[in-house]
Amino acid sequence: MERGTSYFGVRDPRHAEHDLDRFGDEGLDAVLHTFSERDQRYYQETMADLVAASHDRGQRVYVNPWGVGRVFGGEALSEFIGRNPDSRQRLSTGDRVPAACFNDPKFRGFMREWTRDAVDLGADVIFWDEPHWYVPGWDADPLPEGAWTCRCDACRERYEAEYDEAMPATETDRVVEFQEASLFDFLEEMMALVREEGAENAVCLLPGDSSEHGLTDWERLAASDHIDVFSTDPYWAAFDEEMESFVDEYTDRVVSLADEYDLESQIWIQGFALPDDPETPKKVERATEIAVEGGVDSVFMWGWDACRVISSIGTTDHDAVWNAYLDALPDE
Numbered sequence: 403m404e405r406g407t408s409y410f411g412v413r414d415p416r417h418a419e420h421d422l423d424r425f426g427d428e429g430l431d432a433v434l435h436t437f438s439e440r441d442q443r444y445y446q447e448t449m450a451d452l453v454a455a456s457h458d459r460g461q462r463v464y465v466n467p468w469g470v471g472r473v474f475g476g477e478a479l480s481e482f483i484g485r486n487p488d489s490r491q492r493l494s495t496g497d498r499v500p501a502a503c504f505n506d507p508k509f510r511g512f513m514r515e516w517t518r519d520a521v522d523l524g525a526d527v528i529f530w531d532e533p534h535w536y537v538p539g540w541d542a543d544p545l546p547e548g549a550w551t552c553r554c555d556a557c558r559e560r561y562e563a564e565y566d567e568a569m570p571a572t573e574t575d576r577v578v579e580f581q582e583a584s585l586f587d588f589l590e591e592m593m594a595l596v597r598e599e600g601a602e603n604a605v606c607l608l609p610g611d612s613s614e615h616g617l618t619d620w621e622r623l624a625a626s627d628h629i630d631v632f633s634t635d636p637y638w639a640a641f642d643e644e645m646e647s648f649v650d651e652y653t654d655r656v657v658s659l660a661d662e663y664d665l666e667s668q669i670w671i672q673g674f675a676l677p678d679d680p681e682t683p684k685k686v687e688r689a690t691e692i693a694v695e696g697g698v699d700s701v702f703m704w705g706w707d708a709c710r711v712i713s714s715i716g717t718t719d720h721d722a723v724w725n726a727y728l729d730a731l732p733d734e
């Protein structure tokens with residue numbers, strides 16, 4: 403079973419190598435290196451050095467579009483939406499929101515460049531991390547009642563071409579179906595490109611069945627010709643769920659889908675924004691055990707040292723949380 407962590411916040415290879423050595427000593431054999439818009443713009447060669455340093459240590463390397471366009475997970479900002487305000491998603495009320503639209507041609511072009519650059523770093527796997535339409539609650543933006551995304555020109559044109567009718571202003575079932583199909587189509591295009599460029603694809607879906615949270619039809623994604631690793635992140639504290647049943651349910655779901663479609667299964671363990679509670683490390687340990695016992699091929703923690711270096715989502719007892727994760731991993 404693969405054992406990994408995400409890694410971010412350090413762009414000095416000398417410092418990073420020290421951390422990567424430690425991950426190896428701690429029994430990890432895979433690392434996800436975040437590749438934000440900033441990294442793409444300013445740190446490409448540095449990032450390639452970090453990826454090579456991981457390979458030198460026998461680690462399988464995942465790379466993700468950290469916060470790119472603000473439509474993937476991650477604590478990173480987007481310059482793309484600042485430079486291309488017309489490529490942002492548009493609410494049904496007409497206002498723009500700070501997230502790029504999956505159907506916008508400029509964003510698609512930008513993402514194709516990002517994808518080529520990400521594979522060029524030497525990545526083994528491109529990790530499509532929580533692709534989602536704009537989620538109002540996440541940024542605490544007050545929105546008009548009933549407003550939804552996206553109703554930009556690109557979406558309206560595609561919708562009309564698909565259904566031979568104007569896109570309605572209310573979020574009908576057909577609109578929801580269109581959102582799902584658009585996101586799926588976007589992923590298919592990017593995953594095909596990854597394969598062409600010589601790497602593999604992992605897709606990490608947010609748990610739950612809300613269309614704004616990403617794809618609801620997991621089976622359709624699992625049946626894609628381009629996916630290699632099916633992943634989800636049942637972050638119980640983030641979603642305010644009961645840990646055991648939540649992690650268990652989603653472990654079962656990815657393991658059975660992966661078995662059915664001959665994919666690798668992966669579960670992410672919450673290592674950020676955990677409650678300041680003496681029970682927290684025990685829960686992390688138990689969550690990891692549930693994933694391992696459930697038969698996943700790969701388990702990761704988000705993120706390294708329980709996000710010690712991101713104060714906004716850090717966890718008070720980060721060392722105990724990190725060690726709880728490591729302790730629950732099986733020996734090689």
Ligand SMILES: [Zn+2]
Pocket residue numbers: 490491492503504505506552553554555556557558
């Ligand atoms: Zn749109």
